[in-house]
Amino acid sequence: MSTLLGYHFKKPLVIAIDGPAGAGKSTTARALAAALSYLYLDTGALYRAMTWKIIQEKIDPDNLSEIASFCEDIDLSLTVTGKKTEVWVDGVNVTAFLRDPAVTKLSSRISALAPVRKKLLVIQQQVGEKGGIVAEGRDIGRVVFPDADLKFYFDADADVRGMRRCKDLKKQGIKTNISSTTQALKTRDFKDTSRKLSPLKKDDDAIVLDTTDLNPDEVLQAILKEVVRVGVSCPD
Numbered sequence: 076m077s078t079l080l081g082y083h084f085k086k087p088l089v090i091a092i093d094g095p096a097g098a099g100k101s102t103t104a105r106a107l108a109a110a111l112s113y114l115y116l117d118t119g120a121l122y123r124a125m126t127w128k129i130i131q132e133k134i135d136p137d138n139l140s141e142i143a144s145f146c147e148d149i150d151l152s153l154t155v156t157g158k159k160t161e162v163w164v165d166g167v168n169v170t171a172f173l174r175d176p177a178v179t180k181l182s183s184r185i186s187a188l189a190p191v192r193k194k195l196l197v198i199q200q201q202v203g204e205k206g207g208i209v210a211e212g213r214d215i216g217r218v219v220f221p222d223a224d225l226k227f228y229f230d231a232d233a234d235v236r237g238m239r240r241c242k243d244l245k246k247q248g249i250k251t252n253i254s255s256t257t258q259a260l261k262t263r264d265f266k267d268t269s270r271k272l273s274p275l276k277k278d279d280d281a282i283v284l285d286t287t288d289l290n291p292d293e294v295l296q297a298i299l300k301e302v303v304r305v306g307v308s309c310p311d
């Protein structure tokens with residue numbers, strides 16, 4: 076039993092947050108993990124790291140046997156804390172390269188490949204096996220942690236998501252504008268929701284939160300209410 080936020084929690088929870096890009100998953104997951112002293116797992120960073128390496132190695136994503144042996148050989152590891160997920164490829168920390176627009180653009184295509192998903196599923200489940208984790212992505216509640224104590228599905232109006240993503244990119248010094256960012260985000264949404272393997276889809280037992288008109292603190296407060304509801308009353 077642990078005491079958090081003034082409540083007694085019977086066990087460290089597994090909290091899954093899924094949803095499209097720009098819905099507020101990362102901001103909330105990071106803040107929630109910090110509030111609970113949990114691990115924050117940004118699963119998109121893993122798909123981005125695979126994509127980054129595929130670009131570096133000039134591997135053809137359509138060459139499935141090359142992709143399969145790439146997945147077998149790649150040395151991918153993670154450092155997960157309450158604040159960030161850092162990814163290491165062949166002993167090099169590649170986290171700083173993962174938001175590169177070329178990586179973002181190709182990541183939906185790479186994440187649709189079976190050997191890539193198989194490889195990353197094992198890694199994600201290992202990180203979360205002891206609980207005490209907030210994991211965010213596209214298939215967390217349905218595939219990675221189907222028995223999660225709490226599942227959320229975040230959504231927001233596409234134009235609002237595009238505006239948020241455009242602001243983020245500008246902060247990172249990446250030149251862009253609202254219409255091209257929104258268009259790219261819609262294209263990625265389409266790929267992520269229509270792929271055959273683990274498409275982005277709301278799980279039946281996920282709590283839906285539309286963040287269109289909410290600021291990050293309002294989202295966090297709404298989520299914390301659910302965490303307290305489930306965490307303090309969950310069975311041993």
Ligand code: DC
Pocket residue numbers: 096118119120122123182183186187211212213214215263267
């Ligand atoms: O969350 P993100 O934008 O960093 O994710 C990058 C890509 O990775 C996204 O287009 C979809 C894919 N992804 C996925 O398929 N499954 C996840 N659990 C997380 C991300």
